[in-house]
Amino acid sequence: AQSVAQPEDQVNVAEGNPLTVKCTYSVSGNPYLFWYVQYPNRGLQFLLKYITGDNLVKGSYGFEAEFNKSQTSFHLKKPSALVSDSALYFCAVRPKGTNDYKLSFGAGTTVTVRA
Amino acid sequence: EPEVTQTPSHQVTQMGQEVILRCVPISNHLYFYWYRQILGQKVEFLVSFYNNEISEKSEIFDDQFSVERPDGSNFTLKIRSTKLEDSAMYFCATTGRDTDTQYFGPGTRLTVL
Numbered sequence: 001a002q003s004v005a006q007p008e009d010q011v012n013v014a015e016g017n018p019l020t021v022k023c024t025y026s027v028s029g030n031p032y033l034f035w036y037v038q039y040p041n042r043g044l045q046f047l048l049k050y051i052t053g054d055n056l057v058k059g060s061y062g063f064e065a066e067f068n069k070s071q072t073s074f075h076l077k078k079p080s081a082l083v084s085d086s087a088l089y090f091c092a093v094r095p096k097g098t099n100d101y102k103l104s105f106g107a108g109t110t111v112t113v114r115a
Numbered sequence: 116e117p118e119v120t121q122t123p124s125h126q127v128t129q130m131g132q133e134v135i136l137r138c139v140p141i142s143n144h145l146y147f148y149w150y151r152q153i154l155g156q157k158v159e160f161l162v163s164f165y166n167n168e169i170s171e172k173s174e175i176f177d178d179q180f181s182v183e184r185p186d187g188s189n190f191t192l193k194i195r196s197t198k199l200e201d202s203a204m205y206f207c208a209t210t211g212r213d214t215d216t217q218y219f220g221p222g223t224r225l226t227v228l
Contacts, residue, residue: 032215043119043206043221044158051215090158101146101214102160102171 002027004091006106014114019081021109023074023091030096033074034103035065038088047089050074051096061085081113117141119220121207127226131196136223138190138207147190148208148217149182151175158206164190197227 003026013019025031032051036044048059055067065076074091088110092103120139128134140147149161163170164182181193190209194201204224208217 034216036219041221043121044208044219046216046218049216092158100171101163101210101217102148102173103150103158103217104160105158107157 002031002093002095002104004093004104004106006089006091006109008109009107010110010112012112012114013081015083016080019076019078019085019111019113021076021089021091021111023076023106024072025074025091025093026072027093027095029098031074031093032096033065033067034092035059035063035074035076036090036092038090038108040087044090047076081111083113083115086111086113119207119209119218121205121220121223123223124221125224125226127228128197130199130227134194134197134225136192136194136205136207136225138192138209138220139188140190140207140209141211141218144209144211144218146170146210146214147182147184148210149192150206150208150219151203152206152222153200153203161192161205194225197225199227201225202227 005024034049035047048057050057050067058064063078088108090108091106122137147164150158152158160173162172162176179195184190204222206222207220
C-alpha cells in the first residue's frame with residue numbers, strides 16, 4: 001500500500017521569500033509523484049509530476065519539485081512566493097508500472113503568503 | 116483549456132435519500148475516478164472506471180454506491196441511501212491516454228442532514 005506524509009499542516013512565508021512544502025512517500029517499487037493545489041471553493045489543480053528522468057521537475061506558476069529517492073521525498077519549492085500562492089497544497093503518489101492508477105494523497109499543507 | 120465539470124456544486128439531502136452526482140469529463144478522456152474528502156481529512160479514492168466497467172474500488176465504495184456513464188458523456192456517482200457520514204466533498208477526475216495525470220473537477224459538496 002502507498003502513502004504520503006506532509007509533515008507541516010501550515011507554512012507561512014513573506015512574499016518574495018522562498019517557499020518549500022514538504023512531502024515524503026511510501027510505495028512499493030518506484031513512484032509516480034504529483035503535486036496539486038486547491039484554492040478556496042475550487043477543485044484540485046495539477047501543478048507538476050515526477051514520472052522518470054531528471055529529479056528536478058518544473059511545473060505551473062513557477063513551482064518546481066525535487067525527487068529524492070534515498071530520502072523518499074518530493075518537496076515542492078518556489079524561489080519567490082506570491083500572495084496569490086496562498087492555497088492548500090496536496091502531494092500524491094501512485095506506483096509506477098502497474099495498473100493501480102489510484103492516487104494516494106497527503107493530508108495537505110496550507111500555505112499562507114503574507115504581503 | 117478543457118476542464119472537468121461537476122454538478123451540482125452543492126447538494127443538501129436528508130438521510131436515507133438517494134443522490135446522483137454528475138461529472139462531465141474532458142473530451143476524449145478514457146479513465147474516470149471518484150474521490151471524496153471529508154472535512155478536515157485526506158482526499159480518498161473511491162472508484163475507478165474504464166471501458167464501461169469498474170476497474171478498482173476502495174473499501175469505502177460499498178453496495179450503497181454505484182457509478183455509470185449513461186450517455187457516453189456524463190459520469191455519475193449514485194449513493195442509494197445516504198448516511199450522515201457520506202457528507203463530504205466529492206471530486207471527479209479523468210485521464211486521457213496519458214494515464215499519469217488525473218484532472219480534477221471543482222467538486223460537489225454533499226451535506227446529509
